[in-house]
Amino acid sequence: MRSLDDLLTTSPWTQELSAEQMQRVRSAIIVRDLQPGCYACHKGDPANVWIGVVDGLVKMVAISAAGKSATFAALPANSWFGEGSVLKREARKYDVIALRESRVALMPEATFFWLLDTSIPFNRFILTQLNERLGQFMGAFEHDRLLEPEARVARALANMLHPQLYPGHERCIELSQDELGHLVGASRQRISQALQVLEKAGMIKVEYRMIEILDIDGLRGFGA
Secondary structure, three states: OOOHHHHHHHOHHHOOOOHHHHHHHHHHOEEEEEOOOOEEEOOOOEOOEEEEEEEOEEEEEEEOOOOOEEEEEEEEOOOEEOHHHHHHOOEOOOEEEEOOOEEEEEEEHHHHHHHHHHOHHHHHHHHHHHHHHHHHHHHHHHHHHHOOHHHHHHHHHHHOOOOOOOOOOOOEEOOOHHHHHHHHOOOHHHHHHHHHHHHHOOOEEEEOOEEEEOOHHHHHHOOO
C-alpha cells in the first residue's frame, strides 16, 4: 500500500511548507490501516483530527436510527476531509467507513491549527477546500432529487476527478460497481445499466474494477 510520504508528496498544501514544518507535520500524523467495513471515525466522535486517505477508498455516510443511510462522498487516495468539523470543534456528523482495504492519516487538531497559524498557503488551501466541498455537496443534493440514475453515476464519476478535492487522479478511477452503488445509492444491476449507457455514449471505458474517463465534460453535463 501507499505510504504517508506518498500522500504528503501529492498534497498541494505541503508544497510551500519548510523542511521543519514538514517534519513536525509528519511526526504528528497517526496512520491507521482499515479492513473493508471498518470505521475510521464514528458519528458523534469529537472532530479532533483532520483525515487524509493514504490508500484505498472510504465513504462519508450518515445512518439514521431507522437504519437508512445517506452517502455524502466517496473519498479515494490523496483526499483530505473533515476540515469544517475540526474548525468548528464540533462532534462529527457522519461515519467514515472503508469500502475496501484502506489506509488513513489522522492529523491532530493541534497540528492543524498550528498550520493555520503559521502557513498562509495552508490557509488558502483550506479556504478553497471548504468552498469546493460546499459546491460538491450542493450539487449532490440537487442531483439526488432531479437526475436519473445514469446522470447521477456520470456526476459521481466526474466528481472523483475533482483536482482540488481528489488530486493525483488522472483519467482512471479504481472503483468496483458495488462501490459505485454505495456512492450513488443504487443497486449493482442499476449501476451496471448506467455504466453501459455512458460507455455507449463514448464517455467512459469500463474494465474490471477500473473506469477510464474519456469525456469528463460530457459526464459533468450528462442529463442536464
